Amino acid sequence: MLNYYIVDAFTDRPFGGNTAGVVLLGEEAFPAEELMQSVAAELRYSETAFVRRLSEGDYHLRYFTPRGEVELCGHATVATFALLHRLGMAHGTCHCRTLAGDLEVVADDEVLMQMATPRIVRTLTAEEGGDAYRAVGLEGYRPELPVVIAYAGLPDIMLPVPSDRLDALHPDMEAVAALTNRLGAISIHAYALCGHDGITARVRDFTPACGVPEESATGTANAALAHALREFGSIAPDATCHFLQGEAMGRPSVVMAQLSANGEICIGGHAALVARGTLMV
Numbered sequence: 001m002l003n004y005y006i007v008d009a010f011t012d013r014p015f016g017g018n019t020a021g022v023v024l025l026g027e028e029a030f031p032a033e034e035l036m037q038s039v040a041a042e043l044r045y046s047e048t049a050f051v052r053r054l055s056e057g058d059y060h061l062r063y064f065t066p067r068g069e070v071e072l073c074g075h076a077t078v079a080t081f082a083l084l085h086r087l088g089m090a091h092g093t094c095h096c097r098t099l100a101g102d103l104e105v106v107a108d109d110e111v112l113m114q115m116a117t118p119r120i121v122r123t124l125t126a127e128e129g130g131d132a133y134r135a136v137g138l139e140g141y142r143p144e145l146p147v148v149i150a151y152a153g154l155p156d157i158m159l160p161v162p163s164d165r166l167d168a169l170h171p172d173m174e175a176v177a178a179l180t181n182r183l184g185a186i187s188i189h190a191y192a193l194c195g196h197d198g199i200t201a202r203v204r205d206f207t208p209a210c211g212v213p214e215e216s217a218t219g220t221a222n223a224a225l226a227h228a229l230r231e232f233g234s235i236a237p238d239a240t241c242h243f244l245q246g247e248a249m250g251r252p253s254v255v256m257a258q259l260s261a262n263g264e265i266c267i268g269g270h271a272a273l274v275a276r277g278t279l280m281v
Contacts, residue, residue: 002031002039002279004048007079010217010245010253010269017253018217018246019274020076021048022083028052030062033069039279040064046212049076057090060097066211070186072100072116072153074219074255074267081107082271100153112258112268113219118227121149124157124183132159132188135175136206137168145232149185152223152265156189156205163192166202167248173208180209189221191243193234200241201225204248216246217253219267226257226265237261 004023011017021043023036030036030050040048044066052060061080063073077096084090090107106112124132129147133139136159143160150158157180161169169190176188187207194201203222205215215221222243229235238261246253256268 002281004039004043004277004279005083005273006045006275007083007271007273009075009079009082009271010219010255011272012270014272014274016246016251017271018075018215018251019045020073020079021045022076022080023048023050025050025052027054035281036062036064037068039281041066046207046210046215047073047076049073049080051080053089054097057093058095059084059090062099068210069099070154070210072098072220074113074115074153074223075217077105077113078111078219078267078269079271081105081111081113083273085109085111086273110268110270112266115220115223115265115267116151116153118150118152118224118263118265120228120231121151121155123148128183131179132157135179136161136171136188136190138165145234148228149183150224150228152227153220154186154224155184156187156221156224157183157185158225158228159188159190161190161192163194163202166190166192166204169204171206173206173213176206177209186210187215187218187221189218189225191225194244198242199244200229200235201243202247203243203245205245214249216249216251217255218245219255222255223257223265223267226259230259235259
């Protein structure tokens, strides 16, 4: 039997934000990969985190989408440590081992998570950028900012779009999946700079190659976006950003990204416990 929880991340109330499955294993070893993959497919959330306690404040996390394992997931990590804090199992600075590296996470009412070292993987060619815009239904658009693949735990395509077109995007999910697979990216992360009401940008994230057409909050992609904007000179090197996501899905989320002058990025947010149960496997 496996104990699982359903947690909404990057929101302070249930039925908002981005939902993650969290399976607490205690100090038991990870089950077989085939079983973890089957559990993630059964729960059908964009990511399910499997959590082992190694020692006090030291945890090992693995993340599965409905289709496969990924190195890191921001919203599932926020969901996990918010849950552990709520259950009295984690307090303050914790150590988190992932396939993307070892990270620090502050477990409190608001979780703050260190991200993998960010970088620009590469700038897309004009042809590749055109393919990305065509895939989301903006054929022929010429952006002022470059279209890049940025990494903060996972590689994502950063796609600037006009603010008046973001909500109207109608991606061809097969084309998005084919393009991200071809370019070695997880998603197309479409964004429109905002700059008012404390919001840095409004964003939408399309991840059909992982079995998730659109995500309502993405920690890794927004951390990568913050890094890209810093590299472009669009924000200060030590800025704190807030990204509004999920509006088009009726699940608004706010992802905070905190940059430091030394190049590090943390993401943060609240999470709400929705349900718990037992898997009879």
